[in-house]
Amino acid sequence: MTTNPYAGSPFGYAAEPAVGPYSIVELMPGVRNLLDYAGVAAGERVLLLMEHTVDPVVVQAVAAAAALRDADVRILSVPPFSAGGWDRQASLRIETAAFHEADVVISGTWWGEVHTAPLFFDQIKSRTARWLSLHMTATAGALMTGGRLPAEVFYALLRRALRQLSPARTIRMTSGGGTDVTFSGLTFDPDPGAMRPGDWRPFPYGGANFWPDDTEGVIVIEDSTVTGVPEEPVTLTLEGNQVRKIEGGVAAEHLRRYAPEGYYMRHALLGLNPKVRVSGGTQFEREKHAGSFYCGIDGLTGGMPVTTGPGFAHCDCQFDRPTVLVDGELFIEKGRLLMLDDPEIRQVAERFGPPEMILDDNPVMVLPRRHTGAARTA
Structure with missing residues (x-):
């Protein structure tokens, strides 16, 4: 079949x-x-x-x-x-x-x-x-x-993540499909706090976003904005933060046509929200799931990266079960965000219900409404 x-x-x-x-x-x-x-x-x-x-x-x-x-x-x-x-x-x-x-x-x-x-x-x-x-x-x-995860729990996860991520020199992401790529020269979105005039935020809240100065390695697309889930492997080779080679079948040609001038690595995100669904979720839901990873390549303008405006060929690549090393230390292991077991995070989650329920990253289970933030437990 x-x-x-x-x-x-x-x-x-x-x-x-x-x-x-x-x-x-x-x-x-x-x-x-x-x-x-x-x-x-x-x-x-x-x-x-x-x-x-x-x-x-x-x-x-x-x-x-x-x-x-x-x-x-x-x-x-x-x-x-x-x-x-x-x-x-x-x-x-x-x-x-x-x-x-x-x-x-x-x-x-x-x-x-x-x-x-x-x-x-x-x-x-x-x-x-x-x-x-x-x-x-x-x-x-x-x-x-x-959307049901209490915001306080997300902020606790984000603060804990940024303490480890912001000073990092490298982030290496691998996947079972053959991806092995390393990002360096990292700039992270800070903990945003309350929204201010001129702010743009996604919802559901979801992850730690960063921009690399350099990206080296190979990405094997599992699901992307342009290709969906490709029929045969599509491999991107990155050097000096630019995509130097696109290999594969029909989907590779679709990707080349989408940005004839080529691509550079614009940004990436590590998912932090354990209640975001994976089962039945669109790409931009799944990217926010705790333990997921996605990276966005954008079209070159005049053969150069231009970060002040849209590249008019943005393509996000989604990885549902990656392994991520931060300066060589495990951060995500085969899709499991390790900080979900951190006592500091569990203490915050306990204000809204059983931590084992609030922080459970089962990709299909829905958080009961009594634990969503309206009524806090004593």
């Missing part, structure tokens, strides 16, 4: 299953955490920038919860965004104008608004809005799983 490797690679929200109206009840713990993370307050102008194909129950849940906080809510339904500037001539004047008038933007886009120049990071940072992105995660499944 043959299988279609692209079957598990949905192209957008239109390919995601809808949920029943009553499931809105089960979305609310995740939506509460979302609004707490964004710091939505009474009287603020909140823009829900949602693609036409987002499940209406998800939109209703977020809008109703924001309205309950007495926020001034607007819902703008927009066409799906294209990946990596595929449709560079698309007009985003309406989206941009609405964004400029908002205090908080909650976006439900599949490919992420940051793939476009008018809504790229530099534009977000130049405004006063706080931007929370549900990049591939404006789904009931994402809100019921990763």
Whole structure:
């Protein structure tokens, strides 16, 4: 029997299953955490920038919860965004104008608004809005799983991770598929704390993001933005932080066509959220799962890396069960984030319920709503 490797690679929200109206009840713990993370307050102008194909129950849940906080809510339904500037001539004047008038933007886009120049990071940072992105995660499944982890637990994991990661000289990632790549010259996103004007954050919260000055080694793609799960191995050879060679079958040619000028390594992320699902999750959910790893190669501009704007060919490569060494010390072992067993982390988790439940990284189990942050145990 043959299988279609692209079957598990949905192209957008239109390919995601809808949920029943009553499931809105089960979305609310995740939506509460979302609004707490964004710091939505009474009287603020909140823009829900949602693609036409987002499940209406998800939109209703977020809008109703924001309205309950007495926020001034607007819902703008927009066409799906294209990946990596595929449709560079698309007009985003309406989206941009609405964004400029908002205090908080909650976006439900599949490919992420940051793939476009008018809504790229530099534009977000130049405004006063706080931007929370549900990049591939404006789904009931994402809100019921990763969205349920209490923010305090995530922050504890992030702080603990950054203590070890920030001073590191090298991060080496290997996988069962043959990947063996080393990153150096590392710059990490700091612990962000409360959202501030000009901030962009993903939700569900998920990982420790970094930018390398140098990347050396081989990446064997298991799942990526451009290829999905390739039919035959696609191998990237990196030297001096640039992709020097792309080898493989049809998927390799797709990847070369996507960025004719070539690629460089833009950033990478180590997943920290144990409640993010792997089973049934999109690529940008699974990247946040505790013990996962992904790295983003971006298109060269004029043959050079340009980090101040979109490369218009961003391709993320996902690894669900990697092994990660930080300066030679095990950090993730075959998809298991070792710090989940740290007594410091377990003490924080215990405020919300049994630590063995809060921190369990089973990729299919849903956290009961009583442990999601509303009512803390004594």
